Amino acid sequence: xxxxxxxxxxxxxxxxxxxxxxxxxxxxxxxxxxxxxxxxxxxxxxxxxxxxxxxxxxxxxxxxxxxxxxxxxxxxxxxxxxxxxxxxxxxxxxxxxxxxxxxxxxxxxxxxxxxxxxxxxxxxxxxxxxxxxxxxxxx
Amino acid sequence: xxxxxxxxxxxxxxxxxxxxxxxxxxxxxxxxxxxxxxxxxxxxxxxxxxxxxxxxxxxxxxxxxxxxxxxxxxxxxxxxxxxxxxxxxxxxxxxxxxxxxxxxxxxxxxxxxxxxxxxxxxxxxxxxxxxxxxxxxxx
DNA sequence: GTTGACCCTGTAAATAGTACAGGGTTTATA
DNA sequence: TATAAACCCTGTACTATTTACAGGGTCAAC
Numbered sequence: 168x169x170x171x172x173x174x175x176x177x178x179x180x181x182x183x184x185x186x187x188x189x190x191x192x193x194x195x196x197x198x199x200x201x202x203x204x205x206x207x208x209x210x211x212x213x214x215x216x217x218x219x220x221x222x223x224x225x226x227x228x229x230x231x232x233x234x235x236x237x238x239x240x241x242x243x244x245x246x247x248x249x250x251x252x253x254x255x256x257x258x259x260x261x262x263x264x265x266x267x268x269x270x271x272x273x274x275x276x277x278x279x280x281x282x283x284x285x286x287x288x289x290x291x292x293x294x295x296x297x298x299x300x301x302x303x304x305x306x
Numbered sequence: 307x308x309x310x311x312x313x314x315x316x317x318x319x320x321x322x323x324x325x326x327x328x329x330x331x332x333x334x335x336x337x338x339x340x341x342x343x344x345x346x347x348x349x350x351x352x353x354x355x356x357x358x359x360x361x362x363x364x365x366x367x368x369x370x371x372x373x374x375x376x377x378x379x380x381x382x383x384x385x386x387x388x389x390x391x392x393x394x395x396x397x398x399x400x401x402x403x404x405x406x407x408x409x410x411x412x413x414x415x416x417x418x419x420x421x422x423x424x425x426x427x428x429x430x431x432x433x434x435x436x437x438x439x440x441x442x443x444x445x
Numbered sequence: 446g447t448t449g450a451c452c453c454t455g456t457a458a459a460t461a462g463t464a465c466a467g468g469g470t471t472t473a474t475a
Numbered sequence: 476t477a478t479a480a481a482c483c484c485t486g487t488a489c490t491a492t493t494t495a496c497a498g499g500g501t502c503a504a505c
Contacts, residue, residue, distance in 0.1 A: 174482070185463060193461090204470055206483055226410050230461070251421045258414045261407050268404045271365050275397045282390045313451070324494060332492095343501055345452055369492075 170199075170208030180217040187217070193230055195220055195237070227261055309338075309347030319356040326356070332369055334359055334376070366400055 177184040187207075190196045196216055199207045209217075216237070223233045232253065239249050281292040316323045326346075329335045335355055338346045348356075355376070362372045371392065378388050 172483080183462075186461080189462060202470095202483095204483075205485095206470080224461090226414060227407075247421060247424070251418065254414055254418050254421070258411060258418065261411045261414065265404060265407045265411065268366075268400050268407065272397060272400045272404065275365060275393055275400065279390065279393050279397065282386060282393070285386070311452080322493070325492080328493065341452095341501095343452075344454095345501085363492095 170210060171214060172209075173207050176209045176214050176217060179214055180221050182217060182221050190217070190220060190230075193234075195230060195234055227257060227264075232257075309349060310353060311348075312346055315348045315353050315356060318353055319360050321356060321360050329356070329359060329369075332373075334369060334373055366396060366403075371396075 171179065173184050173187055177187060187196070187209075191198055196213060199209045199213055202208055219237070220230075220233055223236060224230075228236065236250065236253065278292060285292055310318065312323050312326055316326060326335070326348075330337055335352060338348045338352055341347055358376065359369075359372055362375060363369075367375065375389065375392065
């Protein structure tokens with residue numbers, strides 16, 4: 168029986184073997200046919216779908232969002248607008264995450280700088296900062 | 307009995323009420339004393355600790371890492387070096403996340419651009435991109 | 446005295462997987 | 476041909492970090 172085994176498709180698509188079972192459970196992919204021994208045999212189309220999932224995950228889409236995208240894929244002609252809306256929303260989220268991380272990085276940077284300067288004292292400015300900062304404020 | 311209730315400390319520290327129970331379970335904070343009715347009563351020291359956790363979480367430390375940091379806090383004099391090492395490592399991780407997100411953003415941007423230009427065609431370039439990209443490659 | 450706001454517990458959900466036990470199959474090699 | 480390695484199967488439980496919910500108790504105010 169031709170087709171790809173679980174590990175083959177996992178390798179080809181850059182996902183973990185167990186994730187395939189998980190995607191099947193979450194109904195992102197159809198249950199593939201089995202050999203007499205019960206081994207899953209994936210088609211090349213399955214692999215395309217799985218790469219689709221993987222790529223969208225890499226772009227920060229959740230599995231639920233990917234499910235939506237795949238449903239849209241069925242009716243391609245009407246889908247572009249919907250996809251565009253989702254993509255723009257996702258871009259906004261990514262932007263926000265970048266802003267958050269940059270603020271994090273800046274803070275860490277300042278703390279590390281302070282810490283490096285305070286080698287001679289016995290107090291750790293990083294730990295002090297963690298303690299004193301009030302919730303609302305960014306450190 | 308003086309002290310802070312769950313919701314008070316949650317408000318003061320900017321965390322969810324339920325998280326306090328979780329932190330207790332995960333042994334990041336000691337079980338606080340209770341009133342006769344069994345209500346948790348947090349001290350101001352508890353609040354400091356909880357703010358510490360919250361702030362460190364905001365900087366991307368996991369609860370396990372925060373536990374380590376809090377153990378270091380006990381022996382402040384010897385701790386600064388260890389904390390510095392952890393902080394530098396965390397900064398590296400944050401940097402990597404920023405790089406990843408920027409690459410994501412760029413890709414999304416390109417796809418959105420393409421999609422906007424192809425209003426007249428019936429094909430959605432975003433979906434196409436997801437399909438054709440090979441795993442290793444960034445889209 | 447009763448309503449509403451708070452507290453308690455244990456449990457289950459959500460995110461997206463990973464890991465492991467206990468078994469079957471297939472392939473390669475000695 | 477035997478057996479060992481490398482794969483596959485299932486179900487279940489675990490990771491991390493909350494959040495939610497059911498079913499009940501308590502407290503303050505009106």
